[in-house]
Amino acid sequence: MENDKYTIGIVGATGFTGSELARLLCQHENVTIKHITSETHKGKLFSDLHPQFLGILDQKLESADVIGDSELDVIFLALPHGVSMDFVKKWKHKKSKIIDLSGDFRLSSPEVYKDWYQKDHVFVEGFENAVYGQPELFAEQIKKSSLVANPGCYPTASILSLAPLFAAGLIEEGSVIIDAKSGLTGAGVKANDTTHFSNVNENFKAYGVGVHRHTVEIEEQFSILGKSNVQVQFTPHLLPIDRGILATSYAKTTRKLDQESLNSIYNDFYEGKPFVRIRKIAPAIKDVRGSHYCDIFPFWDERTGRVIAISTIDNLLKGAASQAVHNMNLILGLEEKTGLEQIPLRP
Ligand SMILES: NC(=O)C1=CN([C@@H]2O[C@H](COP(=O)(O)OP(=O)(O)OC[C@H]3O[C@@H](n4cnc5c(N)ncnc54)[C@H](OP(=O)(O)O)[C@@H]3O)[C@@H](O)[C@H]2O)C=CC1
Numbered sequence: 082m083e084n085d086k087y088t089i090g091i092v093g094a095t096g097f098t099g100s101e102l103a104r105l106l107c108q109h110e111n112v113t114i115k116h117i118t119s120e121t122h123k124g125k126l127f128s129d130l131h132p133q134f135l136g137i138l139d140q141k142l143e144s145a146d147v148i149g150d151s152e153l154d155v156i157f158l159a160l161p162h163g164v165s166m167d168f169v170k171k172w173k174h175k176k177s178k179i180i181d182l183s184g185d186f187r188l189s190s191p192e193v194y195k196d197w198y199q200k201d202h203v204f205v206e207g208f209e210n211a212v213y214g215q216p217e218l219f220a221e222q223i224k225k226s227s228l229v230a231n232p233g234c235y236p237t238a239s240i241l242s243l244a245p246l247f248a249a250g251l252i253e254e255g256s257v258i259i260d261a262k263s264g265l266t267g268a269g270v271k272a273n274d275t276t277h278f279s280n281v282n283e284n285f286k287a288y289g290v291g292v293h294r295h296t297v298e299i300e301e302q303f304s305i306l307g308k309s310n311v312q313v314q315f316t317p318h319l320l321p322i323d324r325g326i327l328a329t330s331y332a333k334t335t336r337k338l339d340q341e342s343l344n345s346i347y348n349d350f351y352e353g354k355p356f357v358r359i360r361k362i363a364p365a366i367k368d369v370r371g372s373h374y375c376d377i378f379p380f381w382d383e384r385t386g387r388v389i390a391i392s393t394i395d396n397l398l399k400g401a402a403s404q405a406v407h408n409m410n411l412i413l414g415l416e417e418k419t420g421l422e423q424i425p426l427r428p
């Protein structure tokens with residue numbers, strides 16, 4: 082702590098989620114940003130790379146090495162998967178709480194990680210300590226943790242869309258299909274063939290069909306909630322927009338429901354969870370853009386006997402940076418909404 086404020090560091094602050102973390106945290110009343118790091122751009126000012134911060138956050142970018150010598154309360158890792166784990170391992174003796182935005186500690190074991198990320202894990206101990214950072218599901222565990230695995234963007238939208246039904250034991254085995262669409266910032270700051278303007282503009286496509294790594298992340302969390310081994314069919318799609326995720330989840334239920342009972346199940350489950358809003362009509366991505374909200378519309382289709390749950394989040398916020406700040410608030414014992422009450426940006 083310094084001047085009654087918690088000290089934090091953001092590693093990988095030149096990327097999309099790192100800069101969103103900086104935006105949220107430089108206005109957070111209980112923290113002070115001590116270090117923001119970049120290996121490629123160390124020495125430059127943060128506002129040189131992100132001009133929207135000019136005069137607001139003109140702090141110098143430093144190498145992540147400075148974090149090793151610094152006593153911070155919280156370290157955010159906004160690094161690619163496969164890179165984060167090296168830092169968690171290197172800093173395992175530090176007292177700082179670590180919130181990792183990558184997928185490196187979200188799964189149940191190094192074996193599952195290797196199957197879906199095609200990479201050997203370098204810090205197996207991390208799996209024992211890491212807590213899956215979905216505040217609506219695991220707030221009590223998060224409060225006591227020192228390593229938080231912040232959920233992926235597609236998993237956040239997908240898990241929240243059906244969590245109430247899994248928790249109530251109402252999902253028919255093998256019936257879940259999730260069709261999800263993401264804006265381009267989900268792919269990170271580095272451009273490639275897929276993200277080339279002419280391949281994205283006025284275009285729309287599925288990718289990672291049958292093999293996307295978020296499939297297993299969603300399955301594992303549903304399995305915990307439903308207390309059984311869950312399989313889902315998950316297909317991500319790339320939308321020609323900057324930010325936002327919309328997931329449409331389909332499931333059969335073990336007994337017949339109706340719209341009223343479905344609404345009650347969702348409203349009861351999310352009571353006291355300030356950032357999940359249960360909607361009466363299908364939400365649009367712009368209804369949550371720039372905010373920490375997840376909007377969900379649960380619909381009972383009487384004709385087919387299926388639930389369709391449509392959920393939307395901002396991938397960079399509820400799907401990454403604001404979720405990480407929510408986790409930080411829980412770990413530090415702060416009011417959970419602190420610094421997270423931005424109203425969605427429309428149009
Ligand atoms: N974008 C999204 O919507 C979401 C992203 N995530 C996850 O969050 C993490 C960050 O994502 P995002 O911000 O999009 O990623 P970006 O690709 O935009 O940024 C990652 C940053 O990491 C730094 N970096 C890369 N390699 C190394 C390295 N070897 N050592 C140190 N720093 C390195 C880079 O900074 P520099 O070169 O300046 O050092 C870069 O700016 C990823 O794991 C991603 O999967 C999770 C949910 C949603």
Ligand SMILES: CC(=O)N[C@@H](CCC(=O)OP(=O)(O)O)C(=O)O
Pocket residue numbers: 162182183184232233234235263264265266267268269295317319
């Ligand atoms: C549009 C897009 O490319 N999205 C990314 C997911 C971003 C994310 O949440 O990734 P992590 O689980 O690695 O943190 C993808 O499909 O790989």
